Structure formats: C-alpha cells, structure tokens
Amino acid sequence: MLTASSALLLIALGSYAALCAIQPFGTCHKCRGVGYRLRRTRTGAVKRGKPCRRCRTHGKRLRLGRRLHNHARRVHSAGTRTHTRSTNRKEALPWQ
Numbered sequence: 777m778l779t780a781s782s783a784l785l786l787i788a789l790g791s792y793a794a795l796c797a798i799q800p801f802g803t804c805h806k807c808r809g810v811g812y813r814l815r816r817t818r819t820g821a822v823k824r825g826k827p828c829r830r831c832r833t834h835g836k837r838l839r840l841g842r843r844l845h846n847h848a849r850r851v852h853s854a855g856t857r858t859h860t861r862s863t864n865r866k867e868a869l870p871w872q
C-alpha cells in the first residue's frame with residue numbers, strides 16, 4: 777500500500793526521468809546560460825568577461841539524471857557481448 781508521500785516521491789521521480797529524456801540539457805547555473813561571466817565597466821555598461829569554465833561557453837549542462845542514465849548505459853554496453861548481426865545478415869542473404 778502506497779502512502780501519500782511515497783506516491784508523491786514516485787510521481788516526482790517519474791516526472792524528472794521524463795524531463796531528462798525529453799530535455800537532457802539544462803541551463804548552466806554558474807553563468808545562467810550566457811556562457812561568459814558578465815562584468816560591469818566604470819560607466820555601468822555590461823560587458824562580456826571570462827568564458828565559463830563549467831559549461832565551456834555553451835551555456836548548457838547535462839542534467840544529473842541524464843548523466844546517470846548515460847553512465848548506466850555505458851556500463852551495460854561494456855558488459856554485454858557485441859552483436860554481429862549486421863555482418864551475419866549480409867552473409868545470410870540467399871539472393872546474393
């Protein structure tokens with residue numbers, strides 16, 4: 777039997793997983809999506825500063841859930857045998 781709090785937790789996890797599947801990149805928190813640090817000149821005008829080291833001037837970052845998913849997929853593919861279906865299919869065609 778699910779309590780209300782565990783049902784809410786499951787809904788939150790499911791919605792976050794859907795968000796990571798649909799939109800894997802989020803806005804960089806350090807530069808707020810600009811890609812550069814913004815600085816003000818003496819007159820008060822905003823100028824572009826140093827490039828953001830966290831996102832490397834893209835302004836986007838890979839979400840934590842997507843990063844975990846990619847790591848799990850990489851571990852799974854490294855631990856399973858490779859499929860040679862494409863090479864076998866070319867040899868198994870009867871009309872060639």
Ligand SMILES: [Zn+2]
Pocket residue numbers: 804805806807808809810811812828829830831832833834835836
């Ligand atoms: Zn950034």
